[in-house]
Amino acid sequence: MLVLSRKINETIVIGDDVRVTLLGIEGDKIKLGIDAPRSTRIFREELLEATRSTNRQALDAPLVTFDLSRFEALPRQD
Amino acid sequence: MRAGAHRAGREDDPMQIETLRFGRVEIDAHKILTFDQGLPGLESSRRFTLLHLEAGNPILWLQSVDAPEICLPVVDSFAAVPDYVFDLFDEDVAALGLDSPADLYVLSVLVIPQEIQGMTANLAAPVVINMRTGQARQVVLGGQEHPVRLPIFRRICEMMKEDERDAGAKPEN
Numbered sequence: 001m002l003v004l005s006r007k008i009n010e011t012i013v014i015g016d017d018v019r020v021t022l023l024g025i026e027g028d029k030i031k032l033g034i035d036a037p038r039s040t041r042i043f044r045e046e047l048l049e050a051t052r053s054t055n056r057q058a059l060d061a062p063l064v065t066f067d068l069s070r071f072e073a074l075p076r077q078d
Numbered sequence: 079m080r081a082g083a084h085r086a087g088r089e090d091d092p093m094q095i096e097t098l099r100f101g102r103v104e105i106d107a108h109k110i111l112t113f114d115q116g117l118p119g120l121e122s123s124r125r126f127t128l129l130h131l132e133a134g135n136p137i138l139w140l141q142s143v144d145a146p147e148i149c150l151p152v153v154d155s156f157a158a159v160p161d162y163v164f165d166l167f168d169e170d171v172a173a174l175g176l177d178s179p180a181d182l183y184v185l186s187v188l189v190i191p192q193e194i195q196g197m198t199a200n201l202a203a204p205v206v207i208n209m210r211t212g213q214a215r216q217v218v219l220g221g222q223e224h225p226v227r228l229p230i231f232r233r234i235c236e237m238m239k240e241d242e243r244d245a246g247a248k249p250e251n
Contacts, residue, residue, distance in 0.1 A: 039168040043220035050226040051203040051218055052119030054189050058150040059120075061190035063099060064137050064197075066238050073235055075194050 096146040099139070100129060110143055111207055111214045114173060118203070118216060123148050126214070134245065136237040137188065140205070152185040155204055158233050159186075162201060164219050174208040174215060181210040189227065197234065198227035 004012060011021040019035040034042055062075035091107035111126045125143040136157070142148035155162055162184075166176075176182060184206055186199040201224035207214040 037168075038165075041167050041169060041220065043218045047202050047218050047226065048118060051200060051216065054198075054200045054203075054226060055117050055119040055150065055187060055216075057189045058187050059148065061151045061188065062192060062194065063131060064135070064151070064190060064194055065132060066135055073194055073231070073238075075192070 095127070095141070095143050097129075097141050097149060098147045099149050100141070103129065103141070105129075105143070109212070111140075111212050113214045113216070115215060117150075117205075118218070120148055128152075134238060134241045136234050136241065137190075138185070140185065140187075151188040151190055152205060153188055153199060153230065153234065153237075155184040155186045155199075155201070157237060158199060158230060159201065159228070162224075164204065164222055164224065166206065166217065167220070170206065170215055170217050174206060174213045175211045176208050178210075181208050183207040183209050186230075187216070188230065195231045196229070197231045198225075199230040200226050201228050202226045 006012065006022040008022055008024060011019050013019050017037050018040060021033040021035075023031040023033045025031075036042060064073055065076045066073055092104050093107045094102055094104055097103050105127045109127055111128070113124050113126065116122065116124055123142040123145045126140050127143055129139040129141050129149075131137070131139065136153055137151050138153065140150045140152045184204045186201055186204060188197055188199050190197040203216050203218045203226070205214060205216045
């Protein structure tokens with residue numbers, strides 16, 4: 001892993017098309033600005049892990065049916 | 079955007095699949111959705127179909143065609159969250175062969191606990207389907223701050239009531 005230090009408003013260039021700029025620091029959070037073509041996939045790492053775990057949890061769902069006479073949602077007891 | 083899960087213009091091609099929740103189900107092979115990357119966390123399965131438990135129920139079931147035990151509850155994202163907006167990466171638009179927004183159908187995966195009022199929708203990773211080709215991907219969104227677990231029970235009940243009103247049907251048990 002390449003480790004660099006940046007001050008606010010300093011930029012890192014990655015490859016030909018990606019620029020990352022430190023925009024600000026607030027407490028333990030930093031704000032990054034990322035300039036990249038729309039062809040580059042950029043996302044928060046924890047979202048991928050959160051999606052994996054919600055997908056796995058989704059498998060355990062009870063079947064949900066509706067009692068239309070009362071507009072109520074019920075888990076189906078099959 | 080209310081595209082249905084049907085691709086017009088071809089005769090049905092019936093096939094039987096085994097499912098854990100619904101037993102043996104007959105589906106139209108033309109309606110099989112292909113996820114070239116699988117789903118995050120469930121990458122072994124590539125082919126899915128959408129099943130409806132009952133008419134008017136907004137919760138659909140994304141059922142693996144090959145793995146009977148892989149079945150996820152989903153909901154039409156734009157119907158559930160009318161002001162939902164996101165950008166797709168160019169790579170995903172290209173992989174899905176999307177050339178018109180009319181071909182787009184977007185679903186959100188639901189987590190439904192035993193206490194079903196606690197059900198949530200993952201808006202941070204929509205399931206994006208090209209209805210014309212059947213290609214699909216679950217895309218983890220960048221930039222935009224969408225919730226992974228949006229409480230959605232109230233909205234699901236509203237959708238069901240809206241559907242009942244639109245259908246003009248008498249409620250039945």
